[in-house]
Amino acid sequence: MLSIEDSRRTTRRTSRLRALNTSANIAADKGQAALLTKRAAPASPLSPRDDKENVRPRTVEPTAAKAQPASKVQKRSLKATTAVKGKPADVPASPYYSAKKALSRSTVPGRMVGRTKEHECITHFWTKHVHAACPGALYISGQPGTGKTALLAQVQREMASADAALSYSVHKVFINCMSLRDPKDIYTRLADELPSDDVGDEADQSDAIGMLRALLLNENRKMLAVVILDEVDHLLTRDQDVLYRLFEWAAQPTSRLVLIGIANALDLTERFLPRLRVKNCEPQLLNFNPYRVTDIVAILEERLREAASHVKSASAQPLIQRAAIELCARKVASATGDLRKAMDVCKQAVEFAEQEGGVKARRAESSPLAPLTVQQTPNTTAARPAVNITHVLKVLSGVFGSASVQTMRGLGIQQKLVLCAFFRMLETDRRRDVCIGQLHDAYFALCQAHKSVKPVTRSEFHDLIGMLESAGGLVSLGKQGAREDRARRIQLNVQPDEIRMAFREQPLLLRMLDKGATGVVRIVG
Structure with missing residues (x-):
């Protein structure tokens, strides 16, 4: 049995615990009520103590409020990604971009x-x-842009x-011969x-020609070399020994070479390689005629x-009008028949139409009368302007230039060199008339400096x-009154910019037009 003293001690301990629990509950209720009152009450000036205690909640709440719009942006971007789901990652949604990529x-x-x-x-x-x-050779000829390569x-x-x-x-093996500094570099390149792992001691590694003989003229080798030489006319030399050797290797019965x-x-083989x-x-000949209007339109x-086909468009109309395509095809076919030029013209016309559509869209968005509920997407083509004749004409005027530019493009290489020499003389002296001498x-100095074309005689x-x-x-010639033809004056009737525009697709002539060209004399007198 417990004594009276123990009972009193237990009673006092129990009363103390009840009092502590009651105080804790009251404090908790007061804190919750104060928090609810603070949230419901309007903002009021805080004491320094209250400000210190509420720094953390006041900092967190605005951050949470700003995070909400970010989540909306993520949802919108997710919807946009889901809209193009199933398409290749590299195919954009814009019809303009797809057309430019195809062209x-x-x-x-x-x-x-x-x-x-x-x-x-x-x-x-x-x-x-x-x-x-079976060894053999094929020579493919044709103007640039006719689809040979x-x-x-x-x-x-x-x-x-x-x-x-x-x-x-x-x-x-595919080699563009324009990348070779010297025609004989073709041996080391091949x-x-x-x-050449199984050649062994048959060829000296320092002798490229001997190594190629061991590689290509051994019928026991389990390998056939198909050598494709683009711009093969850059291998022409004075005695044509490089081209003769290559075509002769491809004609030998024991050869393992097929040359294209x-x-x-x-007439490259007939004019420069008559001994074949x-x-x-002699190789098999295949000529590519220039593209006709119907061919360019179809392509x-x-x-x-x-x-x-890669763009889900809401409009059934084609991006480029049929009349605009025919205009481009007729212009290119009458000039050069170069398909690449027709593609460039259409691509630039698409860029003009895209810029025009962007300007109109920005004006519509900035207008106060524009409806706010209409949302434009990259695939929306209802207001997309088609590429019309106006866009194509704008590009054609810049590509083909004036009639003088087209005339200069149709000149022979020697006549173009004369214009290049005239152009270089204008770099040192702005006078547009000089002496023929x-x-x-x-x-003559320009031809000697570049060593690419043999100069003609004075006559x-x-x-x-x-x-x-x-x-x-x-050009215009002066009067015949001078005693010597060298002293006769000659005047250039075209602008230097037109010369550069006419020769911009010929790397050799462009190098001659550059200021770094050497060997050009200065006009004296």
Whole structure:
């Protein structure tokens, strides 16, 4: 039994615990009531103590309020991402961007339109020589932009699976000969590109020609080399030994070389390599004629259809009007027939239309009468302006320039060199009329400095001047009263900017027009 003293002690302990619990509950109720009163009451000046105690809540609450709009932006971006779900990541939603990408020179089309006969010829040559391990040579000629390299690349893609199934390996080498400083550098370039692990001691590694003989003229090798030389006319030399050797290697029965040359000149083999016919080493010839109007229209429309297939558009109208495409095709076909130029014109016209649409959209957004409920998306094409004739004409005027620019583009290489010499003389002296003798010295020095074209004789130079005078009046000759023809004055009737515009697609002439060109004499007297 507990004593009276123990009972009293237990009672006092219990009373003390009840009092502590009651005080804690009252304090908790007061704190909760104060918090509720503070949230419901309007803002009032705080004492320093209250301000110190409420610094943390006052800082957190605005941050939480700002985080809410950010979450809305994330939701909107998520919806935009979900809207284009299923499309490739690299295909944009904008129809303008898709059209510009399809019209770029670097874009490989899904299929090439036209060139059926040329395609059959290259395919037959590939089957006859590459798949049969039979050496041979093919020379493809045609003006720039006629699809020579593109069609050959397409045939290679089509034959890739059949090449891989052969019992021997097919090693393809593509070289743009414009990248070579010297024509004889082609030997070392080929020796580096072709596999040479199994040659052994047959070739001296320092002798590129001997190494290539061991690689290409050994019928026991389980390898066939397909060498594609673009701009093969840059391998021309004084005695043409480089081209003769390559074509002769491809004609030998024990050779493991299939040679394909590509250049612009139609008569390259007949004019510069006449001995190939005598030695029965003449390559097979294939010429690409310039594109006609119908061909250019069909190719452009096919590219635009392919671009439109990647864009979910609300408008059924084509991005470029049919009349605008035909205008571009007729202009390009009458000038050069270069498909790349037609693609560039249409691409720039699309850029003009895109800029015009952006300006109109910004004006509509800034207008106070614009409805706030209408939301434009990148795929909205209801207000999208089509590329019309006005846009194409604006580009054509800048690309083709005046009639003088078109005339200069159709000149021969020697006549263009005379204009380049005249252009360089204007860099040192702004007088537009000089003596024929001074112009001849400048022309001769320009040819000697670049060592790319052999200068003509003095009498032939006077014939070039006469042709320039009759070709649209590019130059004008003074009176014949001078005792010597060298002292006769000649005046340039075109602007220097027009000369640069006319020659901008010819790298050799552009290098001659640069200020860094050497060997140009200064006008004296």
